[in-house]
Structure formats: structure tokens, C-alpha cells
Amino acid sequence: MDFEKVRSIIAKQLDIDPNTITPSSNLIDDLHADSLDIVELVMDMEQEFDVEIPDEVLPNIKTVGDVVGYLSK
Amino acid sequence: MKLALDAMGGDHAPQAVVEGALLALDKLDTDVSICLYGQEDRIKACLDGKTYPADRLSICHCEEVIGCDEAPAVAVRRKKNSSMVMAAKAVADGEADCFISAGSTGAVLSCGTLVIRRIKGVQRPALAPLIPNLQGSHTMIIDAGANVDCKPLYLTQFAQMGSAYMELVEGIREPAVGLLNNGEEAEKGNELSKETYPLLQNLAGIHFVGNCEARELMSGDFDVVVTDGFAGNVLLKSTEGTAKAVTAMLKTELMGSLRGTIGAAIAKPAFTALKKKMDYTEVGGAPLLGVNGGVIKAHGSSNAKAFYNAILQADRLVRFGVTDKIASAVQAEEV
Numbered sequence: 103m104d105f106e107k108v109r110s111i112i113a114k115q116l117d118i119d120p121n122t123i124t125p126s127s128n129l130i131d132d133l134h135a136d137s138l139d140i141v142e143l144v145m146d147m148e149q150e151f152d153v154e155i156p157d158e159v160l161p162n163i164k165t166v167g168d169v170v171g172y173l174s175k
Numbered sequence: 176m177k178l179a180l181d182a183m184g185g186d187h188a189p190q191a192v193v194e195g196a197l198l199a200l201d202k203l204d205t206d207v208s209i210c211l212y213g214q215e216d217r218i219k220a221c222l223d224g225k226t227y228p229a230d231r232l233s234i235c236h237c238e239e240v241i242g243c244d245e246a247p248a249v250a251v252r253r254k255k256n257s258s259m260v261m262a263a264k265a266v267a268d269g270e271a272d273c274f275i276s277a278g279s280t281g282a283v284l285s286c287g288t289l290v291i292r293r294i295k296g297v298q299r300p301a302l303a304p305l306i307p308n309l310q311g312s313h314t315m316i317i318d319a320g321a322n323v324d325c326k327p328l329y330l331t332q333f334a335q336m337g338s339a340y341m342e343l344v345e346g347i348r349e350p351a352v353g354l355l356n357n358g359e360e361a362e363k364g365n366e367l368s369k370e371t372y373p374l375l376q377n378l379a380g381i382h383f384v385g386n387c388e389a390r391e392l393m394s395g396d397f398d399v400v401v402t403d404g405f406a407g408n409v410l411l412k413s414t415e416g417t418a419k420a421v422t423a424m425l426k427t428e429l430m431g432s433l434r435g436t437i438g439a440a441i442a443k444p445a446f447t448a449l450k451k452k453m454d455y456t457e458v459g460g461a462p463l464l465g466v467n468g469g470v471i472k473a474h475g476s477s478n479a480k481a482f483y484n485a486i487l488q489a490d491r492l493v494r495f496g497v498t499d500k501i502a503s504a505v506q507a508e509e510v
Contacts, residue, residue: 138293141248157249
């Protein structure tokens, strides 16, 4: 359920087809997000899921699956 | 048109912001209204005893204030009810057309980038202050500090964004674009400038005139000087510092002798005119270009006159459609 939501946020932010996004997609290498895209994505996730994502966890979030994993904690 | 002012930003807030807003309301068309974001009781205290068009001035109470000592991106993400974030959010939500703040530069940039967000296709928004030049007009430095590390594509977009602003707001036809470099020749420079040069040469819709050496910044030969935010910030600060040092040296020399003092008294009108030309409060603020709406960063020590001019600048930025022009320039190049 969360994956779908995360996928649509990422697709919208990066302006890409949602179908190209899988849990194993690497945000930077596969989806070509840059540092600013990542910060914007984090803000979108925080707002959508009403959570605070601390900066310390960002280096550990590399794939779409990592995002979903963190949010479902 | 609605302008959103961060009433709590700057050394003289909220007094200077409120006074600047009242001066501007007097001057601007009646279709322009202003909303002051900040601590209501303090704003109201500044309005006490003043006459103003109440239908064009509103207050949006925000308890929190982002200080200059806070980490910008964190403050913007965590202090959602601060005057700065709320004013920026008004632009993001389409309730206001331009956001003006004299608060922490980093926080204003973060608000523009993270709250209002980039125009589709824009890689990086850029801070673009205007400095006086020898032709009696202004030269824009873009980027003056929003992005310390840049790629060639960022710089070509800065050229498009700066040209759009100078053409629409300053009324310059085909603004002359220069690339800041350590020499005039095309092959000069570091990797970034060498890669950017041919891209600017081939970029449709801008008038690229070649490399600009730092000493030519104020010559008036360039309307837009494109650079990365690191070099741009060094350029801006060294220009300010040089002007300050020369003024101080001149003062010491003139006041050191009777002859100098008499000479200075006679030349006083010339000094006054020079001071006005170099006065930052006359320019307004530095626009942050490339985001989905107007953002003006006013000088931290802005007084009422500086805010007044920043508000008039915001009015022109919105009225002349700078954001739309940047969007169409950048998106045309993308295709």
C-alpha cells in the first residue's frame, strides 16, 4: 500500500513514468534523482505520511524499497 | 496582486518592514495588497497611529521566527509556522504572488527552493543581486551564492533566467550576458567555464558577449554576469569590501588636512550623488530566480526605504511575468 503512494510521489517529483519505478530502483543511479530532488522527496514524504525523517538516516536510504521500509517502521 | 512579507526578518524588523510596506502601499496601484507575516502584537504596535488602506494590508499571525543562527534547511522543514515559511507557503499555494524577506539568506533560499519549489525544468534556482555600473544602470550577478557547486547546464539556465529578468524588469533589450572568468579568451578558465562557454555561445534566446573578467563587472558592458554561486559570492563580497575600503581611505585622506577638508566640503554634492548611486537601499533586494513564484531576498540591515524598494521590485517582477518567461525559456531549451 505504502509502495504505491511512495511510487506516485517519486514519479511526480522526478517527472517520470510510475511504471519504471520498482522497490529495487536506486534513487540516484536508476531514477537519476540529484541531491536537491532527494531533499524535496523527503519533504514530500514527511508531509504525506506526517513523519519527521532525520537527516542522519538519509545516507542509508538508497532505493525506493529503503524509503518504504523506513516509512513503515 | 498580493505580496507576502516576512515581517520578522532583518535587523530592524518588524518596524522597518511595516514602514516600508506602508510607503509602498501609498505608491503602488490599488490592485496590490500586502500581507504581513509575523507576531501580530508586534506588527500592530508598529501600525499604531498610522493611517493606511486597511483593505490592502492584512496581518497573518505566526508565532515562530527563523533566526540567523539556525541551520537553514532544517529550520525551514521544522518551523512550519514561522513567519518566513508561512509567507513562502502563501506563494506556493497561489495565495500570494511574491514573497519578500530580509531574514537569513540560507533560510530564504531554502524557502524558495523547498517550499515554493523549482519551475519545471529548472535545475537550480539562483540568487541574483544587482549592482550599480558605470553606465548608470545595473549589472546582475547570477548566481551569488545559492549553489556553490555548479554544472554547465545550471549556468546556461542562469543565463536564461538573468536575461528574462533584466529584459522584463530593467527594460534592457537583448541583455548582454558574460561568463565570469579569469581571462577574456574563450579557452581560458577552469573546467566548468571552459565547458560552459560553447554552450552559452550556441544558446538561442540569449545575447552572449563572451568572458567577463572580475574587473569589468561594473563597466556596464555586461548586463548579466553568469557564474557559480561560490565565485559569485566571492565576487559580490569583494566588490562590496573594495567599495567600503576605498571610501574609508578617501575619508582618512580628506580629513587629514585642512586643504582636504575644505576640498571635501566643496565636493560634497558629488559625494552625496556617489553615495546615492552605491546605496543598496535604492536597488531593493536580490531576486531568487527559477522558482514557481516571486522571491526577493532583501538585505539583512534593510531600513524602511530598502523594504519599500524591494516591494516595488516585487511588484515589477510579478507584473512583467518574469516567472512565466523563465519557464518558457528553460522549457523551450529542454525539448
